[in-house]
Amino acid sequence: MLTLHYNPLTVAPTIAIVLEELGLDYTAVLVDFVTKAQAAPAHLALNPKGRVPVLVTDAGVLTETGAILYWLAAVHGPHLVPADAFQAARMRETMYYLAATLHVNFAHALRGARWADRQASWDDMTAKAPETFAASLAYLEGHLDLAPFVVGDGYTLADPWLFVLTAFASRLKIDVADYPKLAAHQAMMNDRASVQAARAKGVLA
Ligand SMILES: N[C@@H](CCC(=O)N[C@@H](CS)C(=O)NCC(=O)O)C(=O)O
Numbered sequence: 515m516l517t518l519h520y521n522p523l524t525v526a527p528t529i530a531i532v533l534e535e536l537g538l539d540y541t542a543v544l545v546d547f548v549t550k551a552q553a554a555p556a557h558l559a560l561n562p563k564g565r566v567p568v569l570v571t572d573a574g575v576l577t578e579t580g581a582i583l584y585w586l587a588a589v590h591g592p593h594l595v596p597a598d599a600f601q602a603a604r605m606r607e608t609m610y611y612l613a614a615t616l617h618v619n620f621a622h623a624l625r626g627a628r629w630a631d632r633q634a635s636w637d638d639m640t641a642k643a644p645e646t647f648a649a650s651l652a653y654l655e656g657h658l659d660l661a662p663f664v665v666g667d668g669y670t671l672a673d674p675w676l677f678v679l680t681a682f683a684s685r686l687k688i689d690v691a692d693y694p695k696l697a698a699h700q701a702m703m704n705d706r707a708s709v710q711a712a713r714a715k716g717v718l719a
Pocket of ligand 1: 524526565579580
């Protein structure tokens with residue numbers, strides 16, 4: 515039994531896409547950010563960080579997109595990690611960058627209170643976020659294979675994560691069409707049955 519706690523406008527749909535990709539049954543529970551459900555006791559009992567995604571498994575509760583993805587691959591889909599050690603490391607290189615840099619650059623637009631206390635500081639971070647997010651997109655555009663996947667011609671854990679975070683660009687008024695390889699990756703991912711299934715269930719915006 516798998517239960518995904520998600521919000522469609524976050525990184526959490528990455529997990530839903532992989533669950534769909536693997537054909538796994540799961541229950542999706544919306545964490546409503548409008549009512550601040552992520553900070554309510556019921557959610558904090560699952561994830562004291564007050565974030566999504568959370569995946570509840572028979573073995574226990576998992577948080578952090580990367581950890582959940584690695585668990586899903588280890589238990590249900592080893593083919594989502596390249597067999598070649600160097601290619602697997604290339605996949606992880608991208609995943610760590612997505613988590614630690616691209617996603618954090620986006621968070622500066624909306625979540626300045628994590629890092630500073632003054633409105634002027636938040637405004638400054640919000641103003642800067644499109645620049646740093648665009649710089650990250652340019653890095654990814656220049657350095658990833660995207661031929662057509664993050665790591666060559668095989669779909670891996672990095673692909674749904676890149677897809678979901680790249681889609682945040684429009685919320686910073688960045689046009690992904692300015693990054694042709696990333697735009698092609700978006701289009702390709704949008705065509706996948708797993709992405710369409712997650713969207714049909716409302717887990718992906
Ligand atoms: N490092 C975490 C980040 C999770 C995260 O920051 N989630 C955001 C949405 S994208 C969240 O739940 N934010 C709620 C809040 O800040 O109140 C991961 O990759 O899973």
